[in-house]
Amino acid sequence: MEGFDSMMRIAMGYSLSTAYRLTDMQQNRNQQILWRKVWKNIAPTKVKCFTWLVVRRAGLTQEVLKKKGQIIVSRSQLCGKTEETNSHLFLHCSFTSQLWSLFFSLTNTIWTTPEHTADLLGCWIRRGGSKRRKKWWRIIPLCIWWTSVEGKE
Ligand SMILES: [Zn+2]
Numbered sequence: 001m002e003g004f005d006s007m008m009r010i011a012m013g014y015s016l017s018t019a020y021r022l023t024d025m026q027q028n029r030n031q032q033i034l035w036r037k038v039w040k041n042i043a044p045t046k047v048k049c050f051t052w053l054v055v056r057r058a059g060l061t062q063e064v065l066k067k068k069g070q071i072i073v074s075r076s077q078l079c080g081k082t083e084e085t086n087s088h089l090f091l092h093c094s095f096t097s098q099l100w101s102l103f104f105s106l107t108n109t110i111w112t113t114p115e116h117t118a119d120l121l122g123c124w125i126r127r128g129g130s131k132r133r134k135k136w137w138r139i140i141p142l143c144i145w146w147t148s149v150e151g152k153e
Contacts (some may be wrong), residue, residue: 030122037125042135043142050149051142055118057086078148089148090117096148103140117145 038055041048053059062074062084074083078095082088090096091113104111114120121141128137 034122034125037138038121038142041138041142043139043146047142047146050146051121054086054090054145055121057117059086061086061089087116090145091115091120093148096144099144099148103144117141 035052038048038051041051043051050059057064062072062077063086065072066074076082076084076088076093078089078093081094091100097113100111100113103109114123124141125138128134
């Protein structure tokens with residue numbers, strides 16, 4: 001690795017650790033921009049806070065409870081078919097997928113769902129068209145995530 005680091009230092013004019021540090025700084029900056037846009041969203045505050053939990057994977061899903069040491073047989077609370085993870089619950093569950101599909105068919109949007117909620121929100125925020133349209137576009141994931149959990153109760 002030292003040889004590779006030296007080669008990179010020579011090739012790029014700075015060390016690999018500097019490159020990693022710059023990448024981290026850029027990722028932090030992207031996160032700050034993302035969260036600024038989420039907090040400016042027109043959704044109610046409780047929905048924005050819920051979004052924060054979803055994207056940070058901090059909500060009490062069965063995945064989180066297992067990581068905290070609870071012994072449970074994990075099953076999706078929405079479909080009951082597979083293990084309940086953050087990504088399953090908010091992106092890939094058949095119940096949640098129906099909400100996403102409904103939105104995509106209504107808007108003629110072609111979309112490939114990413115693996116994680118943070119990836120989806122990062123991509124989603126950058127789209128939306130005009131300023132007026134972006135305001136409504138940006139509320140969609142928040143509404144779908146909120147509805148997927150609230151709609152089940
Ligand atoms: Zn499910």
